[in-house]
Amino acid sequence: MSNNYTAIKDIFIETDDVKDFVNLDKSTLAYHKILSALQKPLKLILFYGKPGTGKTFLLCKIKEDLEKKLDVVFFPQPFFDEKEFFSEMYFQIFGQYGDVDGYESFIRLYRDYLVDKKDSGSPKQVVILLDEAQLYPPNLIEKIRFLADTRLFKILFTVHKTDEEDTLAKDYFKTRIWSSIELPNSTLNELKLYIEKKLMFHNFHQYYYMYNDENFNIIYHLTDGNLRNLNKLLFKIYELCEYYEENKPTEIGATLNQKLIEMAAISAGLIDA
Template sequence: MSNENIYTHIKDVFIDEDESLNFVNLDNSISCYNKIVLALKKPLKLILFYGKPGSGKTFLLNKIANDLKEDKSLIFFPHPFFSEATFIEALCEQIYGKKLEDINNFESFIKFYSKDFSGKDEILNNQMTVILDEAQLYPTELIEKIRLMADTRMFKFLFTIHKTENEDILAKDYFQTRIWESIELSSADVNEIIIYLQRKLSQKNYDKYLKFDKKDYECAYSFCGGNLRTLNKIMYKFYEICEYYEQYQPSKLSSDKANIMILTMAALDAGLIDA
């Protein structure tokens, strides 16, 4: 008889190592996925994709980038850039497979890149799409250069930004001016939390170890507030505690109040509530 603790493996489901392969479809994310893919096919200049932190924006972008990886006209930058030079160098590496000597600013890059096109039709037919995650962290000066790049029609950009309660990033002028289409990803509600957890575990055939009823899901939601990143942290800790009890105090797991108790312990550990 094996002494292997199943919870040792279950908790790792909530460590997101490959977000594109472990993507969980929810109503909001499916809708946004379709809107983004459709928008990327349009001859737009700038597209805005926004939502609260932890709503699943990066999950969705990784899914889109993975699904469209055969499209050589698509570039995805998951991390922000803080200078024009590093951004241009990264762009050159994506397009040409290497850094280009003396090409380290907007003007030199556009001059070099545009020499391959003879007219507007050729430019639009070869338009590159660049997806920028964490765009709220980009310096204003770099955002302005990116807008100028979009004006050439050789590139179109999808800005992905956080929408927070403390600072309405959407009110900033450079995210309002010239945005052609805006797409919002709402935070998950209780029903989507239920679907998320069930599907997340069923991907690894661990769904039978999710013994939650409605009040347990509502408890998890009250702690995470629809933030999927926070929910993953809670559930990782939840199953880590289950792992401990399974080994040392298995009777604790049979209590009717075990789920609420362990979720509360996980929330305390994450600093979401006070003792």
């Protein structure tokens, strides 16, 4: 079974490929705030938002843009061991593994590198992007903070904002952070733009006209503008369209049927059957 809906549904499988980045108002604002903060003499920056708002995707774009002019270390997954963290950071900076067994040895090796570079020009500043920072153990966070205190590094902590973790994150980071940036859920208009651009990027723009205002309102209500939930729902919608196109093509009209959207929402786990 394969038709246009087969290809369309795959558009909404989550990926970190920046080629699929959709430039929404909220993303653009957060992007420029982060770049602005990194240009200031700030040591620690907090970037937060609910799971599924697009934080990791934005971090990937920031990394790609920054590494053209700065040394960038990006850890999309958390570390729990100090030696592994600093060993991997040494590798990302120098392209090889060194004799690193923790914070102290890493700093010693890095300062030796700075001495060697003294006569050949100043090394580029190192920016460290940490995703899922709320999962790092407190003792490792302290060592990372010590890195920032040397003023040789700038650290961007990215954390999830949830009912359980929000208080913990703010209480732990609030005495250390110099700037905080939030990435909220998408608005209804941003949701429409996201769907339109995703389809347009893959030459399926004509399928955007299957949606009417009622469809958009239902989809926004079901997902609350959360991009992860939106991708899940759209994947299920087009999976159903794929089936009906092959088996019952009369079920697919000029606009999406509300029943089909609700069936997709049940399948995606967004509402109960």
